[in-house]
Amino acid sequence: MRALLQRVSQADVRVGDAMIGxxxxxxxILICAMQGDSEAEADQLAAKISKLRIFTDDAGKMNKSVIDIAGSALVVSQFTLAADTSRGNRPGFSYAAPPAEGERLYEYFASALNKLGIPVQTGQFGANMQVSLTNDGPVTIWLDTAS
Incomplete structure (x- = not known):
């Protein structure tokens, strides 16, 4: 699985005029299930994210996790994280899990993160979503279970 994490002071996702998360x-957390991924990768990624110390402590050092700050997460599916740009100018997405499997693992990942004590809201799988955020820092981290 691939994830792009952004430390935020706030974020929301809309479908049409409705805020859904x-x-x-x-x-x-922008998330993409890749071909061959399973619950094991989702669990591994959720555990890593829950412990990742990217929030500042009183000394201004990145030394706290999202759990330590009693933070929350907005999880949004984004199959374009699987983009293959090695040929031409139009990305291919054949490395992404098939839609039904991608949706299942997306929902499983969000649930796994919630079970670790992080309040989670989500986007809508497969929808055209508008995501707004205030990136704090900015801090943006790329995670991939394959590497």
Whole structure:
């Protein structure tokens, strides 16, 4: 699985005019299930994210996790994280999991993160979503279970 984490002071996701998910201080997590991924990769990624110390302590050092700050997460599916740009100018997405499997693992990942004590809201799989955020720092981290 691939994830792009953004430390945010706030984020929300809309489908049309309806806000369907939001978070306060915490993480916006853009997530993509890749071909061959399973629950094991989702669990591994959720555990890593829950412990990742990218929030500042009183000394201004990145030394706290999202759990330590009692933060929340907004998890948004984004199959374009699987983009293959090695040929030509139009990306291919054949490395992404098939839609039904991608949706299942996306929902499993969000649930796994929630079970670790992080309040989670989500986007809508497969929808045309508008995501707004205030990146805090900015801090943006790329995670890939394959590397």
């Amino acid at each position: 939001e978070c306060g201080p915490g993480l916006l």
